[in-house]
Amino acid sequence: MPDNTRRARDELFWKTFADRYSNEPGPINLENGYFGRMSRTVVEEYQRNIELINRSNSVHVRQRFEQGESLEIRAQLAELIGVRAQAIALTRNATDSLQSLIRNYNRLQPGDQVLICDLEYDTVKGAMRWLARYRGVEVIEIDHQHPASFDSLLASYREAFARYPRLKLMALTHVTHRTGLVMPVQAIAAAAREHGIDVILDGAHALGQMEFNLQELGIAFAGYNLHKWIGAPLTLGFMYIAPERLADIDPDMGEIHFPLNDIRARTPYSTPNIPALLTLPQVFEEHLAMGGSAAKGARLNYLRNEWVRAARNLPGIEVMTPDDPRLYCGITSLRFTRHEDQQVMVDRLLNEYNLFTLVRSGAASGPCIRITPGLTTTAGDIALLIKALDQLR
Numbered sequence: 322m323p324d325n326t327r328r329a330r331d332e333l334f335w336k337t338f339a340d341r342y343s344n345e346p347g348p349i350n351l352e353n354g355y356f357g358r359m360s361r362t363v364v365e366e367y368q369r370n371i372e373l374i375n376r377s378n379s380v381h382v383r384q385r386f387e388q389g390e391s392l393e394i395r396a397q398l399a400e401l402i403g404v405r406a407q408a409i410a411l412t413r414n415a416t417d418s419l420q421s422l423i424r425n426y427n428r429l430q431p432g433d434q435v436l437i438c439d440l441e442y443d444t445v446k447g448a449m450r451w452l453a454r455y456r457g458v459e460v461i462e463i464d465h466q467h468p469a470s471f472d473s474l475l476a477s478y479r480e481a482f483a484r485y486p487r488l489k490l491m492a493l494t495h496v497t498h499r500t501g502l503v504m505p506v507q508a509i510a511a512a513a514r515e516h517g518i519d520v521i522l523d524g525a526h527a528l529g530q531m532e533f534n535l536q537e538l539g540i541a542f543a544g545y546n547l548h549k550w551i552g553a554p555l556t557l558g559f560m561y562i563a564p565e566r567l568a569d570i571d572p573d574m575g576e577i578h579f580p581l582n583d584i585r586a587r588t589p590y591s592t593p594n595i596p597a598l599l600t601l602p603q604v605f606e607e608h609l610a611m612g613g614s615a616a617k618g619a620r621l622n623y624l625r626n627e628w629v630r631a632a633r634n635l636p637g638i639e640v641m642t643p644d645d646p647r648l649y650c651g652i653t654s655l656r657f658t659r660h661e662d663q664q665v666m667v668d669r670l671l672n673e674y675n676l677f678t679l680v681r682s683g684a685a686s687g688p689c690i691r692i693t694p695g696l697t698t699t700a701g702d703i704a705l706l707i708k709a710l711d712q713l714r
């Protein structure tokens with residue numbers, strides 16, 4: 322058994338790991354998809370950096386951060402995801418990164434078509450619809466078949482590519498926030514390339530819980546945040562543009578602080594959360610020391626599989642996310658099929674079992690309840706979820 326798989330089920334290891342995090346007493350959190358906790362040592366480093374920047378103010382920032390530390394942090398981030406530093410620009414979150422890419426993509430002509438699906442994040446859908454209003458393009462929206470399979474997902478894109486010959490650009494979500502479905506990014510991007518369609522990848526949920534290589538995936542444009550599974554302070558993200566495609570994204574709103582051939586001109590120039598950025602080296606060190614995305618992903622998948630295996634045998638519970646290992650991660654959604662209102666069931670999970678979950682609507686397959694274990698979730702928490710599902714169904 323590979324090390325990460327063995328370790329994923331080692332409750333003692335994860336109990337010791339969880340002890341590095343402070344945890345407010347209250348409901349058992351099965352909604353860890355919103356953002357991740359920072360470890361206590363990251364919080365301490367962040368506080369030290371807040372105090373440092375507050376004391377030293379612009380002297381430190383102008384003398385040391387702008388030309389030194391920020392470049393080093395960017396290089397470390399690039400190394401973490403296996404790309405060159407010139408391909409990365411720091412941003413405030415995934416939305417900023419993705420909206421800048423969509424807004425500034427300069428290869429669209431009036432009459433072209435752009436593609437989104439029912440599983441995209443709403444701020445991405447909004448930006449693609451904005452293109453229709455301001456660039457005169459047509460937005461094509463497709464719904465994915467449910468239950469989805471690797472082949473059905475690929476087929477729905479192939480069908481759209483064939484049916485809409487004026488498609489030039491599409492959004493693609495690596496891990497959808499609605500059901501946790503992992504898209505076959507490499508296969509879809511390859512099919513898109515055959516039709517000359519560019520892909521902007523929303524990687525918000527993938528970073529830190531999945532291993533991937535953007536070059537192997539065939540992705541030239543992507544947006545990320547750092548606050549979900551990497552464990553960084555809130556307010557940080559980054560944009561990726563393959564260096565050979567930089568000219569296809571215009572400087573953001575006429576940005577002039579960096580030369581045209583610098584990716585940093587593709588993001589809004591503003592004063593960032595410098596203490597948070599200065600905390601990143603500690604974040605990366607801890608992420609890598611515990612085994613990185615492979616170790617985190619293995620644990621989250623293990624917890625997910627524990628409850629999904631039980632729930633598949635419970636009439637009255639539908640697990641919305643497939644069991645093909647290529648198509649799931651730690652996040653998975655379910656639905657109580659005998660109950661109309663999923664919010665009522667979320668309330669009952671909380672009030673009767675102390676389990677904190679979330680309704681997600683917007684998928685063509687209908688509203689569902691998203692279950693997202695975190696790195697401090699225990700096997701006992703999952704056993705309680707299984708009991709609750711069985712009793713409430």
Ligand SMILES: Cc1ncc(COP(=O)(O)O)c(C=O)c1O
Nearest residue numbers: 414415416417442498523525546
């Ligand atoms: C799939 C997906 N895309 C984009 C975002 C937006 O991320 P941010 O809050 O960093 O802008 C989220 C946030 O949860 C998400 O789940």
